[in-house]
Amino acid sequence: MAKASFYSSSLSSPFVSSIGRPNLLPAHISVPRCCSQQPSSSPLATTLAEIHNSGVIACLRAKSAELAMEAALAALRGGISVLEIVMSTPGVFEVLQELVRGHPTSIIGVGTVLNTIDAKNAIKAGARFLMSPAMVKDILDDVRGEEVLYIPGVMTPTEVLNAHSAGAITVKVYPVSSLGGAQYISALKKPFPHIPMVASQGITVESLGTYIARGASAVVLSDAIFGKEAMDQQNFDAIRQLAQLAVSRGDEAVQRPTLRRFSVESRAEKACRF
Secondary structure: OOOHHHHHOOOOOHHHHHHOOOOOOOOOOOOOHHHHHOOOOOHHHHHHHHHHHHOEEEEEOOOOHHHHHHHHHHHHHOOOOEEEEEOOOOOHHHHHHHHHHHOOOOEEEEEOOOOHHHHHHHHHOOOOEEEOOOOOHHHHHHHOOOOOEEEOEEOOHHHHHHHHHHOOOOEEEOOHHHHOOHHHHHHHHOOOOOOOEEEEOOOOOOOHHHHHHOOOOEEEEOOOOOOHHHHHOOOHHHHHHHHHHHHHHHHHHHHOOHHHHHHHHHHHHHHOOO
C-alpha cells in the first residue's frame, strides 16, 4: 500500500525536488507515420506502432532513482524511443513521471507489474505501456478501454492463445532464451501468425535481428544496453553507445520487409477501436 500513497500528493515529488529537473533532450523521436498522418489516432495506436516500428524495448532496472534517471537519459540520447523501467527500481513512479514530463514523444512504460495497484499508479505517472512476466487478468481487465497498452507474459501456446482471447493486443514471450530462443518464436508464430509477440530475456544486440526475422515484433534488451559493469561504474557514455548500436540494429531488422510497417500501422489503428 506504500506505493499507492505516492499519488496522495500533488504532481511534484521528493525525487524531483531533490535532484532538480534534468536538462531536456532535443526532440529526436518522431511520431510514427500513421499517427502523424491521422490526427485521430489514439495514444494506444501510437504506442503499439512505435514498439513494432522500432523493434527494441530498452529495459532498465537500477539500484537508485538517481542512477535510473541518468541511465534512462543516456539511453534516450542514444536514440531509444521505447523505454521500460522495472518496478523494483526505487522511486520508479517518480522517475517515470519526470521522464514523461521531459520526453513526451518517447514511449515510456513500466515492467514487472504484478498487481492492479502498481498498474494504476504507473498509469497515473504517465506510463504508455505495462508489462508483466505472466498474464495478470485483473490488470488486463482494468486497462480495457484505457489508452495504455498491456503486454502480458506468456510461455506456452496455450498461454499465448488464452492471453489473446482475453483481449491482449500483443504478448511477451518470456523467458525466451530458456525456451529455445529465436527458434521458439518461429515455432509459436506458425499457429499464431496473427498475434504480435515481443521476445524477452537473454537477448543480445547481435541476436535481435534474428529474433525479428523469425517473427518477433520487437525484442526487450536489458543487459545488452544497461550492462552491469556500465551501471556499477555509472558509465553513461557506454550506455549511450550501446543504445545507439541497438537502435541501429533494430532499424535494420524492422526495415527489411517493406510491407511490415504497413501491417503494423493497420494493427495499431485497429487497436484504437478496442
